Amino acid sequence: xxxxxxxxxxxxxxxxxxxxPTLYAETAGxxxxxxxxxxxxxxxxMSGAVDYEFRTTVTRELHSEESxxxxxxxxxxxxxxxxxxxIDSGDLVGGSFSAYSGxxxxxxxEAVKAFVPNAQIRxx
Numbered sequence: 556x557x558x559x560x561x562x563x564x565x566x567x568x569x570x571x572x573x574x575x576p577t578l579y580a581e582t583a584g585x586x587x588x589x590x591x592x593x594x595x596x597x598x599x600x601m602s603g604a605v606d607y608e609f610r611t612t613v614t615r616e617l618h619s620e621e622s623x624x625x626x627x628x629x630x631x632x633x634x635x636x637x638x639x640x641x642i643d644s645g646d647l648v649g650g651s652f653s654a655y656s657g658x659x660x661x662x663x664x665e666a667v668k669a670f671v672p673n674a675q676i677r678x679x
Contacts, residue, residue: 572610576626613654615652640678
């Protein structure tokens with residue numbers, strides 16, 4: 556990503572934040588994960604080298620108010636952070652997931668805003 560930005564080939568990056576750092580590997584479907592690479596990407600984006608957003612697709616089975624608060628704390632002060640409502644396309648591999656209601660998403664958003672005040676909900 557750094558090289559692409561340096562070459563002027565990227566003008567916007569949308570990076571998924573899968574979950575809190577402690578639940579990241581599990582949410583990504585991995586037994587273990589080198590989280591330092593995620594941290595490096597987040598630091599690079601937050602340095603202002605390129606315009607960016609962070610986003611999390613929220614499912615009832617993987618996310619809680621606590622885990623989303625921890626995810627937001629990880630990217631505290633981010634320029635943009637979107638909580639995306641899960642939408643079942645019918646083509647999921649490896650599990651069954653469900654969405655939070657609109658009111659529940661609003662509650663999750665309020666928890667996130669403690670660390671990323673300009674966070675928003677996308678996809679409702």
